Amino acid sequence: MSSSPIKMVIDPITRVAGHLGLTATVDPNTRQVINNEAYTYVTMFRGFEVFLRGRQPPDAIHITSRSCGVCGAAHANGSTRANDMALGAVPYPLGVVLRNMAYAMTDIIYDHSIILNVLEGPDFSAQVFQNYYPSCWQAAQQTKAEYTDIHGFNTIADIMTALNPFAGSLWVDAVKAQILAREAGVLIYGRHSHPPMLIPGGIGTDLSVGESLFVQYMYRLTTLTAWVKMLIASWMDLANFLIDNCDYENQGLTYAQPTYISGFGWESPELYSSLGESYEEIYGNIDSLSNTASEGPQTVFRPTIVRNGELLSKSFIDLNVAQLEFVNSSFYHNWAKITSPFTETDPAGNKLAWGLTASDGTPLYMYHPWNKTTIPNPMAPNFLEKYSWDAEPRLVWKDGTMWAYETGPWARLHAVAHFHPNSPIVKNGKISITLPAINDIPSWLPSGTMQEWTVEWEPPDKSTTLSRILGRAVDSAVAIFVAWENLEYGLELFMKNQTSPKTSRPWKQPSFSLGVGQFEVPRGTVRHWMVVSNYTIANYQYHAPTTANVSPRDNNCNGPWCINGQAIGPFEMSVINTKIMEEVPPSQWVGYDFGRAIRSFDPCLVCAAHFEIKGLNKKIEQLITPVCNT
Template identity: 25%
Template sequence: MSNVVIDPVTRIEGHLRVEMHTKTLETSTGKWTVVDKAYCSGTMFRGIEIILKGRDPRDAWIITQRICGVCPAPHAEASMQAIEAAFDVKPTPLAILVRNILHGAYYIYDHIIHTYLLIGPELGVLAKYPPMVPPALGKEGIAKLNLGSSYAQALDIQRKANEIVAMWGGKFPHHQTEYPGGMAVKPTADKIAKTLSKMTEIWSWVANVMVRDFTKILEANERIGEAVSAILDVDFRGLQDLGASTGNFLSYGLFPDHENYDDWLSILYSPGYRKSALIQAGAWDGERKAFDLKKIEEYVKYSWYDNASGLHPSEEDLPKPNKEKSDAYSWLKAPRYDKKVYEVGPLARMINTFGMKWKIPITNPVTGEDFGYFEYEVQNPQGSVIDRVAARVAMTLLIANKMFDWLEEAKSYLGEKVTVKKDKVREREGFGLWEAPRGALLHYIKVRDYKIDRYQAVVPSTWNFSPRDDFGQAGAAEKALEGTWLPEMSVAEICDAIYPEKDIDLSPLGISKVVSWGEALTPALKQLGLARLNIEKVNGNEYNTTLALLVIRSFDPCIACAVHVLRC
């Protein structure tokens, strides 16, 4: 069969190539092309660990932010915690609160961006939901057809969340106000009031628009499942049967309790859960288990490195690139937990904290008005596209709720000490375990003669988009792509196959015509030069990779982070 290649994958950070080896699925309705095996390749080498060697340890958190322009804040925090562990210094309760506020706003920004701009277009098209389709017809399309209304609003709301990050971080991206042992910014009544004002608007949008939009996608999901089942003559429930991976989920925890930081630090030394944190740690493999730092190893059999394979991050040396290595196909390494493939990200966080059923209150934090709950039960225990989207929406609401608690707490700390200073150390090591929006983030620092001797960053997309390991196990995303349908149909044709009825009234645009969903999308796609959107040509055949891209984007890949100076 054919090998279908997407290179590069767009709407992500960094350079990702996905090669899909196909097979034929033969049913009563015909012969269909599906993915047999997938191979994910990070195609650019970067060397942040090399850059850090020999530098002052206190510089690491600033430099590692440059790993990524999308998620610099999590790298700063993971690095800061590694430095603090090496320096044996604990931040003050106020500093932890301020960090939570800064990173909470950052999280809201990032999850909105992903839900609407990165994966949202495919969701809006497949679910026949105009508000999440990009506003291809501009302001007129928004006003008259509701085309892209939520998409456009998301741009404005994420900007307001970013303004909060800049308020507490000095700027964004690459904030400047953290410091080992604390923060270089103090809360003031004015800063808290401005943050509350912005958060009030953000919370309202998340509760009333983001939750509603996801509900609409979920309602359309059954129709998608019925249509695909009929076309292929298979049992396909919907997006919960798209993108299933291993069912193993790893979380380091997120947003520590400022009054119980010892619980947060405990898993650096012994297995645990960080139960006092907003998001807890854990290693779910069908049941929740304590996270054990010692069980992490990185394998490089199929990676372009000559380093030893199967080492713990604290044992790894600087990367030794070798692009000519036999059988290797990626700059990403293959992290494994207890020698198994684990998925990381919002779904892993929610499952390890709340299990398979989530219930998040929707109560206006200013007026107290009760709107009930955001309730969700994981649709596929192996993970899926719809479950990963649900987890991002749930986390956005959860953090938006919590931001008001942190800001209220900060009021009681006005004038308190925000930083504990510590002299440099000659020789020590430390880990920072944090969660980037895309998943579990580890930074390790080894200090010798007051300088950085070794540094490692094991990042979310290294977990999710890893190549195969020494045991032949496919990475989480590689596994999730298996079985994905690659239709020989355009996007418009797929839409008309799912929604054949003619019920889109174009009269608001001055066109006296009622058309199908696919017909309505066609002129918008042509106007943008996207008539053959997501089509890959192989040996004279054309394969639509929209469903495969949904799987890939459900993990929110950040390959710039995953492979860490460009090598020519």
């Protein structure tokens, strides 16, 4: 057996959005990473936060949306909520309904379908397993699928064959499904990616033919309901097989105990529309979204902070106060000692970072995103110093402890199942969603998808490759549930006032205000922070879910969850805890298991790194033109 460590470099990692690389040192005998030497790094910088300064606040909705064309409305929605707060305007209930309906389609159903079957799916395809995992492939040929009556596949091998790129039926059907999802969302958004209809305080959708809009949306939702049954049933069968037959249960583990955040997702239309008329009121009332509304859909996902298996808070305000961002291992200058803070407190008067101070005497509120200044510092990567364009999001608690964290569909589903029993998708500590019977389906869907099916899933306490994939599949059912609930309630609201349906309230132009949006999107919690001065953006910072998940390691960590005094991000931890299972000699290893672990997060590096300049003698000019007329 070989004894010399193998350095594996996968750069670029394909089938992800953006530029991502991995370097890992692997013991060929144990087939695992040695001494935690696994580094993931983002190799691009774009600088949206830099050129947002000086613009009018509503522009941020449409500019941050351009971060990515995959999750084409994720940042628009995060920014919209920050704008709602900063500009003191929230939509009427019908406006919230339309936001929920559109987002369920254009980003959740569309994105999850593509990620699971087109980007992640080929890792589990027959083509890969036949060549690199022959013993698993043989078992797959002999293992009957449990949910054959729904998805129509007889064996696990049939499911793997359906995931073959370009030719497999699940791959092809995902392309068909995402078209329907985007069409449904565009009925409301006007366009996807980058929806132009999202505005502070509401949505600009034309409802002059509103009844037709609802009917066309329902037509597509009906087919997508059947599709999601097939999607979930296929992945449940495949995941259960890999756990039982291929020793895959703990592959890609991030942390030994759950360590994550979750934000609001699918807000109650009635509660959100009643938050207030100023940034102080909206911020102060925002945790009321977790309450039970008197009528209409209830808020589905709620803010949650879990550290090392311990629930710390269920408060949006706590989650905001605790947010920090460092650049010790990132290609940026530290701004904390050369800039002045925009604010030391949140709108409720709470000290940011709990009023704590860093070991060098710097107030930690300087590292809160409201006070961060993005100053690029490009250099050659050095894994002992700086090696990524992604920054280092961290949480700090009242006792001074600090840690890295993850976010994603598994995290938000785990949060509501374990800590929010009044969420409408929770029953007896499990995710429980009944997908309705469908009377008519297209020929490309199996007849079993017409039957009613209650999807039940108890999110495990471990974030692994397969639990993250299953979380994404089950999250698709959540989006279908939300779409039906909001469709029915929206139609009810519209029929009450067809001649002049109200969706939006006028926003204000404050001399000073703060805004924050912490919103659940396909990859996890997106976070947007805005400081407004004289109705212009004085500072803007935002984190994609991937910003936290791909975070480089640093020494901003204290507590038993640290590894040799370091905070290590979820991507790197997932590789450290992955064993290479390829049934070929080490010289022929491709790194499929590492790739699966990372792709299970659905990475989006273009969102995480945020203007790439190539060549010499380039000039940057600042041209400010309002996107929204006021």
